[in-house]
Amino acid sequence: MTNIIYRTDAPVTAAQVTEVFRSSGINRPVDDPERISQKLRHGNLTVTAWHGDQLVGFARSLTDFCFCCYLSDLAVRREYQHQGIGKRLIDLTKEKAGEKTTLLLLAAPAAKDYYPKIGLERHSDCFVIRRTE
Numbered sequence: 001m002t003n004i005i006y007r008t009d010a011p012v013t014a015a016q017v018t019e020v021f022r023s024s025g026i027n028r029p030v031d032d033p034e035r036i037s038q039k040l041r042h043g044n045l046t047v048t049a050w051h052g053d054q055l056v057g058f059a060r061s062l063t064d065f066c067f068c069c070y071l072s073d074l075a076v077r078r079e080y081q082h083q084g085i086g087k088r089l090i091d092l093t094k095e096k097a098g099e100k101t102t103l104l105l106l107a108a109p110a111a112k113d114y115y116p117k118i119g120l121e122r123h124s125d126c127f128v129i130r131r132t133e
Contacts, residue, residue: 004057004085005050008096012048014040016055017073024075027108043072047092049085056080059089061097069097071105087118 014036021028021036029035039060040046049057057076063069071093076085094103106126107115116122 023077026075057085
């Protein structure tokens with residue numbers, strides 16, 4: 001495995017995160033830099049993966065650190081996928097959120113089979129009001 005350094009709440013720019021989103025294949029508003037900036041400002045837990053000075057993985061969550069943690073963004077550059085980076089980002093997010101906190105995420109259709117393989121439990125009691133754009 002490549003020498004990856006993981007950091008919690010390291011400063012990242014919207015441009016760095018957009019590059020990771022584009023490379024990973026995740027569906028995010030990559031052509032709207034202000035919206036990416038808003039996502040960064042309003043998340044309260046980020047975990048990042050770095051190869052040297054290049055951001056290669058990103059996890060952004062919203063949490064109260066005592067009951068619930070919603071992992072909203074999880075992305076790893078395509079060329080770094082299948083090395084355990086995504087799983088490590090999830091593990092560190094859960095660790096930082098706390099043992100009394102439930103970690104929740106909504107899987108993209110292409111990723112729904114990935115999460116059970118790394119130990120997340122599939123749950124049928126989720127309800128959604130979809131965004132308009």
